[in-house]
Amino acid sequence: MTSTTRKSNSTAGKTVSVHGLLERTVGRITPQDQSLRQQATARIEQLTMPHWALGRLLDLAVDLAGMTRQMHPPVKRKAIVTMAGDHGVAAAGVSKYPQAVTVQMVHNFVHGGAGINAVARCCGARVVVVDMGVAGDLSALGERIVHRRVAAGTANLADGPAMSAAQALQSLTSGISLAEELAADCDVIGTGDMGIGNTTASAAIGAVLTGRPVADLTGRGTGLNDAQLAHKIQVIQQALRINHPDRRDGLDVLAKVGGFEIGGLAGLILGAAANRKPVLVDGLISTAGALLAQALCPQCTDYMIASHCGAEPGHRVMLEHLGKKPLLDLGLRLGEGTGSALAMPLVDAAVAVLTQVATFAEAAVSEANQ
Amino acid sequence: MTSTTRKSNSTAGKTVSVHGLLERTVGRITPQDQSLRQQATARIEQLTMPHWALGRLLDLAVDLAGMTRQMHPPVKRKAIVTMAGDHGVAAAGVSKYPQAVTVQMVHNFVHGGAGINAVARCCGARVVVVDMGVAGDLSALGERIVHRRVAAGTANLADGPAMSAAQALQSLTSGISLAEELAADCDVIGTGDMGIGNTTASAAIGAVLTGRPVADLTGRGTGLNDAQLAHKIQVIQQALRINHPDRRDGLDVLAKVGGFEIGGLAGLILGAAANRKPVLVDGLISTAGALLAQALCPQCTDYMIASHCGAEPGHRVMLEHLGKKPLLDLGLRLGEGTGSALAMPLVDAAVAVLTQVATFAEAAVSEANQ
Numbered sequence: 001m002t003s004t005t006r007k008s009n010s011t012a013g014k015t016v017s018v019h020g021l022l023e024r025t026v027g028r029i030t031p032q033d034q035s036l037r038q039q040a041t042a043r044i045e046q047l048t049m050p051h052w053a054l055g056r057l058l059d060l061a062v063d064l065a066g067m068t069r070q071m072h073p074p075v076k077r078k079a080i081v082t083m084a085g086d087h088g089v090a091a092a093g094v095s096k097y098p099q100a101v102t103v104q105m106v107h108n109f110v111h112g113g114a115g116i117n118a119v120a121r122c123c124g125a126r127v128v129v130v131d132m133g134v135a136g137d138l139s140a141l142g143e144r145i146v147h148r149r150v151a152a153g154t155a156n157l158a159d160g161p162a163m164s165a166a167q168a169l170q171s172l173t174s175g176i177s178l179a180e181e182l183a184a185d186c187d188v189i190g191t192g193d194m195g196i197g198n199t200t201a202s203a204a205i206g207a208v209l210t211g212r213p214v215a216d217l218t219g220r221g222t223g224l225n226d227a228q229l230a231h232k233i234q235v236i237q238q239a240l241r242i243n244h245p246d247r248r249d250g251l252d253v254l255a256k257v258g259g260f261e262i263g264g265l266a267g268l269i270l271g272a273a274a275n276r277k278p279v280l281v282d283g284l285i286s287t288a289g290a291l292l293a294q295a296l297c298p299q300c301t302d303y304m305i306a307s308h309c310g311a312e313p314g315h316r317v318m319l320e321h322l323g324k325k326p327l328l329d330l331g332l333r334l335g336e337g338t339g340s341a342l343a344m345p346l347v348d349a350a351v352a353v354l355t356q357v358a359t360f361a362e363a364a365v366s367e368a369n370q
Numbered sequence: 371m372t373s374t375t376r377k378s379n380s381t382a383g384k385t386v387s388v389h390g391l392l393e394r395t396v397g398r399i400t401p402q403d404q405s406l407r408q409q410a411t412a413r414i415e416q417l418t419m420p421h422w423a424l425g426r427l428l429d430l431a432v433d434l435a436g437m438t439r440q441m442h443p444p445v446k447r448k449a450i451v452t453m454a455g456d457h458g459v460a461a462a463g464v465s466k467y468p469q470a471v472t473v474q475m476v477h478n479f480v481h482g483g484a485g486i487n488a489v490a491r492c493c494g495a496r497v498v499v500v501d502m503g504v505a506g507d508l509s510a511l512g513e514r515i516v517h518r519r520v521a522a523g524t525a526n527l528a529d530g531p532a533m534s535a536a537q538a539l540q541s542l543t544s545g546i547s548l549a550e551e552l553a554a555d556c557d558v559i560g561t562g563d564m565g566i567g568n569t570t571a572s573a574a575i576g577a578v579l580t581g582r583p584v585a586d587l588t589g590r591g592t593g594l595n596d597a598q599l600a601h602k603i604q605v606i607q608q609a610l611r612i613n614h615p616d617r618r619d620g621l622d623v624l625a626k627v628g629g630f631e632i633g634g635l636a637g638l639i640l641g642a643a644a645n646r647k648p649v650l651v652d653g654l655i656s657t658a659g660a661l662l663a664q665a666l667c668p669q670c671t672d673y674m675i676a677s678h679c680g681a682e683p684g685h686r687v688m689l690e691h692l693g694k695k696p697l698l699d700l701g702l703r704l705g706e707g708t709g710s711a712l713a714m715p716l717v718d719a720a721v722a723v724l725t726q727v728a729t730f731a732e733a734a735v736s737e738a739n740q
Contacts, residue, residue, distance in 0.1 A: 048483065050703065098736050113727060330716075332425050334419050355488075369466050
């Protein structure tokens, strides 16, 4: 980490070190509780079904008990946090869509017309839309979105650092403080993103933090053809060559090749982990945020649930680096939090099985022969 | 098919050919509607997201439109049909559990304490428990279950046919008539099973209908060790050698190596398809029923949704033969309809995306560059 500190702009009149907030948050993150994991495992082994017959749903139930320290993990109150930000690299022709779409889609989220709105409604999650730094004025939306704008989009990472170290820290602490607020009335958090150009930044982060070749991490995003994909790979290779981000320093990687919404998501995950809240990680961009969070605090992965593996080839590479097996594999490549929302019902089902299924003794069912 | 006909025992006083019911049902099954599939595809291509960015969820939305002939496919009213039956082959030591567990688990279903009860509650599905032929008296349960008992368990398929041709037909038509009843107040049907020994019958059906070696279809069921698995394979090989089921004749395969609940599930799927109801297919046993339904009427696969691929190796082989890609892959091996219920939220989400997401024009979002 850098030694940058600055005043928080959300606590007027108080001198609070935002770097201090990051350090304090990381310091609060502890591993899952082993005792609760053992209790959940012991109960599951007595349920009226063959041993571990619901497979990974039962693994998830054990994780939820270990995360929340409860045999009845609370999961009812759900929020999808969709963080939006713009990217200077969009000027390099790495997306099929114009940058204006980021602002347009934020309006679409607010009006309930986007994919995430439809899917979140199905699973009973509210959608919290956050302006982390889009290139357009969203002040007219007032309290319908959360305003944490760092700047009007990042600089072009192919020409130099995407943001300053101070901006990187601000995006992280904005995510942390939002998680702190959500922790008061929310049981499960799902991550989501919006930002034209952000698969480019995410692939760059992924290449740095996994140590794999750029080509392994880079995909077609919103639908690039072969020539456009080759260009995108070159842009990322140039960004790494010019900026030489330090893979041992998550904050440096974020500043050099990241995005405001990606930093926000990393902070959100750290804040969720510090509050022992399960956090569903969405697609490529959210997973880049998760890799940054892991780089800043390896233990925070104990609170991540990989909701899905998407169509972008880099997503699987990054999930492997996190040591996470995704719940769904449906070829998604939308982001917005749609994968997180689609996996929410599996969280509910895991808790229902842990808490509602009778044991052999309770139901007077014969156990297996040896 | 055989030429067997018999009187239906559910329509006292009327002479109804139950073989006629099967033939009429098969005759009513038509492919998905291509026009509705095209309309749904055209709408999805205008939704505010990159092209087909929700992957297989959108494929599912097109299927649901094609099955139901509606651009707003009704999916709210859900039922999981859990069919129970016993198997004479249980005497051959192919399961770790005693046969009594089938009856005990039916009581557990009725009391709401089983895995399927917990998962079905989560997705708002009712659970319809059907006695297709368990080895025990369930009459005391009255209307809390559906009574379609063919006999008190099948004969041991390792010694001869599991059932008579008439019993095979009865199990099929019982499933069809149940689907007809459910069609009146149910939008989506999920299949489920319970029956000690039924992975053995299902693997036998799978081996016959896919033409693959028995060992490729046979798994550990409720948890067999290596020696027990080898024994199970030998039992199935013996069953095929003794009975030589005719793979061109689904009814013959059911009679020789099937089970009453498996025949019931095949009939349920045919009845659902005739009524244009989407039917979620659960695990190995349900998929064996789906293979039988396919053998009797190949077009009925147009109404099947493969809910998951389970831990039993034969399940993937059978799904490939059906030409179906499963929605979930969570290592499930419980049956009961749990996989169907876990996939139900994806059906809701697919419809929500098709019907609730704004188009580019509606939301004033810029479209992609070429």
